[in-house]
Amino acid sequence: MENSARIKIKRNVRTIWISDVHLGFPGCSASYLLDFIRDMRCENLYLVGDIIDFWSLRKKRYWPQEHNNVVRSILGKAKHDTNVIYVPGNHDEAMRAYDGLTLGNVKIRDQIVHEMVDGRRFLILHGDQFDSAVMHSKFVSLVGSFAYEVLLKANRVVNWARGLMGRDYWSLAAFLKHKVKNAVKYIDRFERAVAREAKTQGVDGLICGHIHRPELTELDGITYMNCGDWVESCTALVEHHDGTLELLKLSGEPQIVKRMPPKTMGMAA
Ligand SMILES: [Mn+2]
Secondary structure (H helix, E strand, O other), X not given: OOXXXXXXXXXXXXXXXXXXXXXXXXXXXXXXXXXXXXXXXXXXXXXXXXXXXXXXXXXXXXXXHHHHHHHHHHHHXXXXXXXXXXXXXXXXXXXXXXXXXXXXXXXXXXXEEEEOOOOOEEEEOOOHHHOHHHOOOHHHHHHHHHHHHHXXXXXXXXXXXXXXXXXXXXXXXXXXXXXXXXXXXXXXXXXXXXXXXHHHOOOOEEEEOOOOOOEEEEEXXXXXXXXXXXXXXXXXXXXXXXXXXXXXXXXXOOEEXXXXXXXXXXXXX
């Protein structure tokens, strides 16, 4: 731990995107998220879906104080100087019925276009809209979510043991997902569907979540940004005041995973 490089991340940014927080689900890393949002100042905060996990709450009522603290700290930002936009996902799809409404300073939008400081336009949506394009049937996703829960339980045991040994958080599910060929194929199809949608809508890029796989990259001529999640990867996307985009990893010492410079004036896209 002492030998890991301490990277200072900027605390004042223009925009933050987070998704797949899964409040109400035991696997949610609420404490890492709290550390992050309490520390940061931003003009815009986009909640890119699956923030509250109603699917999990329906099965089992789980709501520790930390989850309240996350909600409070987001509402506190909304009350003060942050433009907070809630883009619902499939685990909080009931919110979709309130598209266009503003509740307690939080705007609910099924999808929305964000204009970056450099003028580029990005479409923001959760990402489950692409499931049909990616083959997932309801049955597959049910089996998948059961297997996923088992995995996450195993992961918590592993991390408890790693904590005793003074090691950092490590994600078993993320590790396995990378190993499973079908998952790779799934991610690839998802990302291509995203790129197609961005082109159809005539935007420069697309920002989503849903697949719990953080990313910041150029893909098929568009910029693809995925917030990741707060169950395994503990990641967020930020836009700095100069337009630089970053993918941050926030389980423990903050890390900059990827960085993309702003579009420079006069440069053709
Ligand atoms: Mn989702």
